[in-house]
Amino acid sequence: MSTAVFKPSKSQLADQSDGASNYLNAGFSAKSWLLTVDHKRIAILYLISITLFFFLGGLFAVLIRLELLTPQGDLMQAETYNKMFTMHGIVMIFFFLIPSIPAVLGNFLIPLMIGAKDLAFPRINLLSWYIYSVGGLFTFAAIVFGGVDTGWTFYTPYSSTYSNSNVILVAVGVFITGFSSILTGLNFIVTIHKMRAPGMTWFRLPLFVWAHYATSIIQVLGTPVVTAAIMLIGLERLFGFGIFDPKLGGDPLLFQHLFWFYSHPAVYIMILPGMGVISEVITCFAKKKVFGYSFIAFSSIAIAVLGFLVWGHHMFTSGQSVYTSLVFSILTFLVAVPSAIKVFNWTATLYKGAVSYDAPMLYALGFIGLFTIGGLTGIFLGTLAVDVHVHDTYFVVAHFHYIMVGGAIMAYMAGLHFWWPKITGRLYPEGWARFSALVIFIGFHLTFFPQFIVGYLGMPRRYHVYPEEFQILNVLSTAGATILGVGYLIPLIYFTWSLKSGPKASANPWGAKGLEWEKASSPPSQYNFEKTPVVTEEAYDYEPTIWLK
Amino acid sequence: MSQHIVPMRVYFVIFFSLLILTAVTVWVAFFDLGAVNDAVALGIATTKAMLVILYFMHVRYSSKLTWIFAATGFLFLIILLAFTLSDVLTRDWIPVSAGWGGGAQ
Numbered sequence: 001m002s003t004a005v006f007k008p009s010k011s012q013l014a015d016q017s018d019g020a021s022n023y024l025n026a027g028f029s030a031k032s033w034l035l036t037v038d039h040k041r042i043a044i045l046y047l048i049s050i051t052l053f054f055f056l057g058g059l060f061a062v063l064i065r066l067e068l069l070t071p072q073g074d075l076m077q078a079e080t081y082n083k084m085f086t087m088h089g090i091v092m093i094f095f096f097l098i099p100s101i102p103a104v105l106g107n108f109l110i111p112l113m114i115g116a117k118d119l120a121f122p123r124i125n126l127l128s129w130y131i132y133s134v135g136g137l138f139t140f141a142a143i144v145f146g147g148v149d150t151g152w153t154f155y156t157p158y159s160s161t162y163s164n165s166n167v168i169l170v171a172v173g174v175f176i177t178g179f180s181s182i183l184t185g186l187n188f189i190v191t192i193h194k195m196r197a198p199g200m201t202w203f204r205l206p207l208f209v210w211a212h213y214a215t216s217i218i219q220v221l222g223t224p225v226v227t228a229a230i231m232l233i234g235l236e237r238l239f240g241f242g243i244f245d246p247k248l249g250g251d252p253l254l255f256q257h258l259f260w261f262y263s264h265p266a267v268y269i270m271i272l273p274g275m276g277v278i279s280e281v282i283t284c285f286a287k288k289k290v291f292g293y294s295f296i297a298f299s300s301i302a303i304a305v306l307g308f309l310v311w312g313h314h315m316f317t318s319g320q321s322v323y324t325s326l327v328f329s330i331l332t333f334l335v336a337v338p339s340a341i342k343v344f345n346w347t348a349t350l351y352k353g354a355v356s357y358d359a360p361m362l363y364a365l366g367f368i369g370l371f372t373i374g375g376l377t378g379i380f381l382g383t384l385a386v387d388v389h390v391h392d393t394y395f396v397v398a399h400f401h402y403i404m405v406g407g408a409i410m411a412y413m414a415g416l417h418f419w420w421p422k423i424t425g426r427l428y429p430e431g432w433a434r435f436s437a438l439v440i441f442i443g444f445h446l447t448f449f450p451q452f453i454v455g456y457l458g459m460p461r462r463y464h465v466y467p468e469e470f471q472i473l474n475v476l477s478t479a480g481a482t483i484l485g486v487g488y489l490i491p492l493i494y495f496t497w498s499l500k501s502g503p504k505a506s507a508n509p510w511g512a513k514g515l516e517w518e519k520a521s522s523p524p525s526q527y528n529f530e531k532t533p534v535v536t537e538e539a540y541d542y543e544p545t546i547w548l549k
Numbered sequence: 550m551s552q553h554i555v556p557m558r559v560y561f562v563i564f565f566s567l568l569i570l571t572a573v574t575v576w577v578a579f580f581d582l583g584a585v586n587d588a589v590a591l592g593i594a595t596t597k598a599m600l601v602i603l604y605f606m607h608v609r610y611s612s613k614l615t616w617i618f619a620a621t622g623f624l625f626l627i628i629l630l631a632f633t634l635s636d637v638l639t640r641d642w643i644p645v646s647a648g649w650g651g652g653a654q
């Protein structure tokens with residue numbers, strides 16, 4: 001395979017920066033990591049933690065797909081299967097996707113991008129990692145002690161009254177982790193308001209920063225509601241509060257309102273930072289100023305606000321008022337507009353750009369296509385009558401995996417590759433990276449596209465057995481999941497390899513614009529910049545390409 | 550960040566107001582005010598929350614930006630309550646079908 005050849009160009013390699021002090025060699029003891037207040041080191045702590053949870057959640061996915069290889073329940077019983085998909089969802093959403101891009105890339109990059117030495121509250125930043133870890137330990141303990149079977153949505157009255165699994169333990173874990181998310185969001189908001197370098201006006205901010213600002217708003221305003229809702233489940237289980245149990249005067253649908261008030265916007269906590277990554281990557285590899293900067297910036301804010309007005313689309317078949325459903329359906333169509341603005345603007349940025357196809361760009365282009373499919377099928381589901389047909393089928397499962405795996409994880413991979421030389425000071429093998437990007441793209445489609453069809457044909461989600469006529473589509477899906485799994489293992493191997501053996505990266509191996517590339521070394525020094533940078537130009541001020549001259 | 554020094558007296562006044570309002574909450578609970586029961590209880594609770602936010606959390610002496618963020622929190626609380634109530638209050642405007650067998654009585 002010719003793509004596997006690895007020849008970094010001269011400008012990508014470091015000249016002679018060996019021995020220069022940076023944040024990685026500023027201290028080697030365990031204490032220097034575990035008590036660090038450096039946003040870059042905390043980002044690394046998060047990177048390690050969420051990678052562990054990603055592969056734990058992936059393990060559950062593998063077991064789910066193996067069970068679904070045959071129509072009979074031959075690998076596990078229904079109860080075990082219920083626990084598998086529940087823990088897959090909880091681990092992937094609360095412990096991987098929500099913190100993934102913000103806590104790793106956002107933490108590392110926001111101060112560098114705005115020309116600051118650190119986040120506004122470095123100690124709170126470290127605290128948020130510890131809170132995340134404690135929440136993770138509770139959840140992990142719940143898994144070890146037998147797991148939980150309520151679905152990641154914790155719907156009442158099952159979770160509050162009937163389930164015999166470790167609901168309390170997981171609820172405590174998710175409750176605690178919520179605070180880490182709130183603190184990260186709070187830290188970002190204050191940092192972006194207060195810590196920008198001289199000349200870094202709001203409309204010179206990289207779009208990555210705008211996206212994280214919007215994300216932070218959701219984290220701060222939404223997370224307390226789900227945290228309270230999960231706490232109420234615990235109180236109802238332990239003390240019979242009667243908030244959700246109709247026998248005690250409660251309303252089970254109230255839980256769904258509280259839960260989705262956060263959990264629909266939470267989809268944007270997962271996807272908005274990804275959109276920020278894509279804006280950076282697309283402009284860099286098209287070597288062209290982004291098309292419609294302010295539209296992309298404000299569409300992030302619009303998504304954050306409108307995202308709070310649509311949660312009832314998860315409740316169309318729950319017995320929710322028909323009139324409320326009508327309003328939520330219309331508002332759901334509206335939220336598609338700012339997302340579409342972004343997709344059109346990225347595409348317009350590519351037009352007449354000097355496009356190159358390095359691994360980050362392959363992931364970014366994959367994101368645009370997959371996110372578009374995921375978004376458009378979301379419109380199907382937001383349509384009242386169609387939703388009645390496909391609700392709780394594999395169509396829904398396919399839809400949100402196109403958004404979360406095809407969107408959020410593709411963007412995370414794009415960002416991880418793009419900034420890997422900056423974070424570690426090492427180049428990864430480009431050929432292998434392109435190869436695994438293609439493997440992931442193919443494996444992804446093979447896994448999830450058949451689920452659209454089998455869902456449309458009527459296969460419900462969350463069952464471990466299914467009618468025989470659905471087997472061929474399920475076999476395709478399981479085969480795809482195997483390929484996808486291999487696609488995620490290859491980067492794990494070559495990233496680890498590159499830490500020791502990768503060639504040293506220059507400060508700006510992609511020829512990108514932005515303070516983190518132009519003013520900081522790879523890896524950055526302990527306080528990011530030699531002296532506070534002064535910003536004199538707009539973001540993405542690339543030379544016009546020859547065709548435009 | 551401007552440092553506004555609040556005299557201790559203010560804190561004590563607020564603290565005792567909160568105690569008095571708590572007592573009022575308990576006291577009105579003994580009267581059945583009919584439809585305004587909830588309104589009165591929530592009104593007192595909101596007043597107490599406002600006192601805490603404005604004085605104990607120093608929002609009163611803070612910048613316009615802090616005011617905007619504090620107000621945004623309330624705006625989103627209103628969104629949460631309004632949409633949820635829109636469901637609860639209109640849920641039985643359309644009578645639910647009794648199903649295949651139970652329609653005719």
Ligand SMILES: [Cu+2]
Pocket residue numbers: 263264267310311313314
């Ligand atoms: Cu939603």
